[in-house]
Each structure stands twice: as structure tokens, then as C-alpha cells.
Amino acid sequence: MRTEEGGRRSAFYGDGRLRPLWDIGSRTADGQRELNIAALWVEFAPQLGPGQTADVRLAPLHPEHWRHLKTGDVITMHEGRPAVGTATVIEVLPPRI
Incomplete structure (x- = not known):
């Protein structure tokens, strides 16, 4: 998301250091809502950078929680309260393995 839409205000390194929370539709x-x-x-x-798009790879902490996802699903990234x-x-x- 662009900064004006509530997105990040600074760029992040794309080397796997960032471990954000994701709304993938899970519930307690x-x-x-449960974030993963x-x-x-x-x-x-x-x-x-803020507002930029790219292909990314995600490595879930608990892959078993992500098994329901399929091609075309949209998930939301969180770093705190707002998306x-x-x-x-x-x-x-x-x-x-």
C-alpha cells in the first residue's frame, strides 16, 4: 500500500529479515481474526519501497495454517494494527523438509 493509504513509510530489505503478520482468513x-x-x-x-509492488516469497512460521490458500487468494499484511x-x-x- 502507498503511505497515504496507511502503508509503510520506509523501504524494507527483501532478504527475509522482515517477518510481518498476515491475515490469511484464520480465526481463533x-x-x-488470527494473524499468522x-x-x-x-x-x-x-x-x-512504500507503494511499490514486486513478486515475493513467503515462508510461514507454521505452514500447516496456510494449507487452505490457493492461487488467486488475496491476503493482507500487517505490521501492527492497520494493514x-x-x-x-x-x-x-x-x-x-
Whole structure:
């Protein structure tokens, strides 16, 4: 998201250091939204600035929580309360063992 839309105010390194929270549609036992952690790698760029788009790879902390996602699903990135970005799933790969 652009800064004016509530997105980040600064660029982040695309090397997997960033581990934002993602709204992937999960709910707690009492129906509250549950956010899930995934490390983020930017493809073909050293960093990603506010409002920029890129192909990224996510490495979920708990892959079993992400198994319901499929190509075309839209998920929302959070770094605190407001959403700071969105992603459209373009490929789903099984976890590496």
C-alpha cells in the first residue's frame, strides 16, 4: 500500500529479515481474526519501497495454517494494527523438509 493509504513509510530489505503478520482468513476458537507470521523475500530486488509492488516469497512460521490458500487468494499484511499491504497468491508450494 502507498503511505497515504496507511502503508509503510520506509523501504524494507527483501532478504527475509522482515517477518510481518498476515491475515490469511484464520480465526481463533472464539471467532476472532488470527494473524499468522511469515518471513518475506522480495524476488529480483534488494528492497521494496512504500507503494511499490514486486513478486515475493513467503515462508510461514507454521505452514500447516496456510494449507487452505490457493492461487488467486488475496491476503493482507500487517505490521501492527492497520494493514500495510496486500498480496495475491500466484503459486503454492509444499513446505521444504
